Amino acid sequence: MRFQLIGLNHKSAPLEVRERLAIPESRLPDTCRELAAYPGIEEGMVISTCNRVEVVTHTVNGSADLRGFLHDHFHLKAEELDAHLYEFREKDAVRHIFRVAASLDSMVVGEAQILGQVKEAYATARAVGACRGQLDQLFSRAFAVAKRVRTETAVGSSSVSIASVAVELAKKIFGTLQGKNVFIVGAGKMSELAARHLMAHGCASIFVANRTYDRAIGLAQKFNGQAIKFEDLYNTCDKADIVITSTGAPHAIFRKEHGEQFLSRRKNKPMFFIDIAVPRDVSPEMAKLDGIFAYDIDDLQQAVSSHVADRRKEAERAEAIIASEVERFEARLHTLDVVPTIVSLQDHLETIRQAEIDRVRGRMGQLTPEQEMAVEALTRGIINKVMHTPITTLKTAARESEATTVVDVVRRLFNLQVKEGSVPKKDEVGIRH
Amino acid sequence: MSLLWLRFALGCYFIGLIYAFVALTRTSDLFSRIALHAASLGMVFHFVSLTELFLSGQVVWASVHNGESLLAFLSMSFFMIIYAIYHTTSPGVVVFPVVFFLTFVGAVDEQPVLLTQFVSHKGWLIAHIILIFTGYAALVLSFGASLLYLIQERRLKSKKPTSLISFLPALEVIDQIGYRSLLLGFPFMTLGLLTGSVVALTTYGHVDFLDPKILLSLLMWAVYMIMVFTRWNSGWRGRRAAFLATFAFVAALAAWAANYFSTIHRFAS
Numbered sequence: 001m002r003f004q005l006i007g008l009n010h011k012s013a014p015l016e017v018r019e020r021l022a023i024p025e026s027r028l029p030d031t032c033r034e035l036a037a038y039p040g041i042e043e044g045m046v047i048s049t050c051n052r053v054e055v056v057t058h059t060v061n062g063s064a065d066l067r068g069f070l071h072d073h074f075h076l077k078a079e080e081l082d083a084h085l086y087e088f089r090e091k092d093a094v095r096h097i098f099r100v101a102a103s104l105d106s107m108v109v110g111e112a113q114i115l116g117q118v119k120e121a122y123a124t125a126r127a128v129g130a131c132r133g134q135l136d137q138l139f140s141r142a143f144a145v146a147k148r149v150r151t152e153t154a155v156g157s158s159s160v161s162i163a164s165v166a167v168e169l170a171k172k173i174f175g176t177l178q179g180k181n182v183f184i185v186g187a188g189k190m191s192e193l194a195a196r197h198l199m200a201h202g203c204a205s206i207f208v209a210n211r212t213y214d215r216a217i218g219l220a221q222k223f224n225g226q227a228i229k230f231e232d233l234y235n236t237c238d239k240a241d242i243v244i245t246s247t248g249a250p251h252a253i254f255r256k257e258h259g260e261q262f263l264s265r266r267k268n269k270p271m272f273f274i275d276i277a278v279p280r281d282v283s284p285e286m287a288k289l290d291g292i293f294a295y296d297i298d299d300l301q302q303a304v305s306s307h308v309a310d311r312r313k314e315a316e317r318a319e320a321i322i323a324s325e326v327e328r329f330e331a332r333l334h335t336l337d338v339v340p341t342i343v344s345l346q347d348h349l350e351t352i353r354q355a356e357i358d359r360v361r362g363r364m365g366q367l368t369p370e371q372e373m374a375v376e377a378l379t380r381g382i383i384n385k386v387m388h389t390p391i392t393t394l395k396t397a398a399r400e401s402e403a404t405t406v407v408d409v410v411r412r413l414f415n416l417q418v419k420e421g422s423v424p425k426k427d428e429v430g431i432r433h
Numbered sequence: 434m435s436l437l438w439l440r441f442a443l444g445c446y447f448i449g450l451i452y453a454f455v456a457l458t459r460t461s462d463l464f465s466r467i468a469l470h471a472a473s474l475g476m477v478f479h480f481v482s483l484t485e486l487f488l489s490g491q492v493v494w495a496s497v498h499n500g501e502s503l504l505a506f507l508s509m510s511f512f513m514i515i516y517a518i519y520h521t522t523s524p525g526v527v528v529f530p531v532v533f534f535l536t537f538v539g540a541v542d543e544q545p546v547l548l549t550q551f552v553s554h555k556g557w558l559i560a561h562i563i564l565i566f567t568g569y570a571a572l573v574l575s576f577g578a579s580l581l582y583l584i585q586e587r588r589l590k591s592k593k594p595t596s597l598i599s600f601l602p603a604l605e606v607i608d609q610i611g612y613r614s615l616l617l618g619f620p621f622m623t624l625g626l627l628t629g630s631v632v633a634l635t636t637y638g639h640v641d642f643l644d645p646k647i648l649l650s651l652l653m654w655a656v657y658m659i660m661v662f663t664r665w666n667s668g669w670r671g672r673r674a675a676f677l678a679t680f681a682f683v684a685a686l687a688a689w690a691a692n693y694f695s696t697i698h699r700f701a702s
Contacts, residue, residue, distance in 0.1 A: 169589070171603060172585075172603055173589060173603060173604045173605065174603060175602065175603035175604075175605045175606045266668070267667060268667060268671075269668060270604060270605070270670075288590075290670070290671040290673075291670065293589050293590065295592065302592070303592075
């Protein structure tokens with residue numbers, strides 16, 4: 001296991017450093033090729049997102065000059081870059097990759113985007129031949145681990161932004177948002193963002209009312225919606241299922257009597273008010289009415305904080321999964337280290353067996369098919385018994401630090417030459433029948 | 434033998450009963466799946482029990498225990514239809530305990546309590562029983578839905594970001610379940626009462642409107658109708674709808690209890 005990783009992310013480097021290292025998608029294949037051809041590197045891959053740039057490699061002897069690669073590639077001096085870099089080797093590199101793919105190292109822990117970005121980077125590196133054996137294994141496992149983390153923990157299940165909490169609450173009230181109408185009262189940036197989220201989840205149409213009518217028209221046009229004059233607000237508001245309100249009014253603009261009017265006109269169908277104005281636009285008395293659900297900025301923020309705390313708790317469980325997966329991956333790689341020796345041993349003894357049968361065949365005379373089978377079974381049985389102990393010892397040693405010594409001893413004892421590319425799948429290694 | 438199958442069904446419904454209590458405190462997908470499968474298996478046993486009863490050819494349909502067993506089966510059928518449409522097991526919180534209780538009462542005793550009067554038109558009687566029980570089952574469900582609506586409404590109003598009772602579906606989905614059950618149950622209940630009147634007329638030659646059974650049944654029907662009307666006309670939901678649904682449910686229980694002191698609709702051991 002000679003993995004080596006270097007990089008920087010949102011925690012280690014400010015945006016101005018990250019943007020200097022960001023690699024556009026079009027240049028990623030060339031960078032991967034350049035990396036794979038760099039001295040001391042067998043395989044290489046580059047992950048470049050807005051929050052991180054990482055170079056992941058499998059090296060020839062476990063120690064390649066990755067800092068040198070970054071300096072050369074980005075034409076940056078050591079003092080400009082090195083303070084922001086982190087570097088991981090072997091097991092730590094594996095853990096880091098697993099954590100990145102499982103979104104535990106992300107700015108918003110549990111966000112789903114990073115897995116897709118890592119998959120794209122992997123596909124690019126594979127396409128140019130920079131990621132073949134060991135890195136291939138590492139990333140295939142990382143994707144499986146990310147999937148396991150997502151299924152077994154709730155690390156990515158809750159919303160952690162005001163806009164997505166609003167969508168989640170709307171779904172708790174209406175089930176589906178298909179065909180629901182949204183009313184924006186007061187054209188602010190945050191209302192626009194929440195409305196965009198709601199529209200993305202299937203809301204049908206948007207009405208916009210603003211004290212400055214021109215601004216209402218401007219925002220309505222963005223969503224293909226309808227601008228409403230502010231004085232018509234109370235006559236039209238009941239058409240909306242979801243109202244996002246953020247006016248700068250000094251008093252509540254939605255009071256109990258308005259709520260009663262709306263509900264009566266809507267035949268008591270529920271209405272959801274997202275009140276992001278300070279001071280609040282929806283009076284507490286109106287919020288108490290049956291069928292009116294009003295969430296102010298504090299309520300939404302509280303939901304976000306609680307979800308963030310939930311994610312943190314789930315992230316702890318995810319870390320435990322990652323730790324066990326790193327151990328498993330390491331053990332699997334060690335097993336693969338001894339596989340070529342096992343295959344050579346099997347081939348070696350099989351060659352001896354065949355040679356011995358051929359040698360004595362003349363002396364045995366003509367054999368019946370049954371006798372042929374008996375000879376075959378007898379010789380194969382002897383070979384299997386001879387091989388059993390060395391193979392078991394090799395497999396056991398693979399899980400421990402003495403693997404190299406044991407492999408060496410077995411090779412010397414049987415005078416084995418390991419052939420290139422003789423690494424079969426894990427299931428193929430064992431006693432032949 | 435019919436009773437044995439019913440007891441098997443009871444065992445399966447018991448898992449549903451436990452689910453109903455567990456679901457109130459925490460959410461478990463695995464447990465809701467187990468409860469759903471147990472309830473389905475219970476329905477198979479229950480169906481076999483009812484079929485055997487029917488094939489036995491006795492006039493045991495008009496017994497208290499078999500009536501309760503039929504009502505339990507119909508309530509469970511409604512639950513399954515709702516599950517098929519909305520993919521939610523949350524109405525089970527109300528339906529499972531009711532079904533368990535009804536099946537339990539039906540499964541404990543070998544001796545059915547029979548209708549004391551001789552009835553000449555068996556076909557009308559069977560139609561009356563099936564129709565009225567379908568109406569009852571729908572009422573149980575809309576009652577359950579109105580309670581769940583209240584719980585979900587309170588939860589959304591409290592604004593506490595807790596995962597407690599988060600198994601509940603969206604407010605509008607619960608509302609639809611309740612309203613559709615109401616709409617579906619009403620014609621059954623109406624036709625059930627009409628066929629009951631036909632049975633009474635052919636047996637006694639007249640309908641005694643002062644009999645407690647008839648009075649309470651009419652009261653239940655009237656509340657049922659008010660529920661449908663207020664919902665259709667003014668969209669009553671939440672507290673008011675739950676209040677009416679509870680009233681209708683209590684009226685239905687009272688109408689059922691009237692079997693023990695009615696002169697024309699009496700059961701005895």
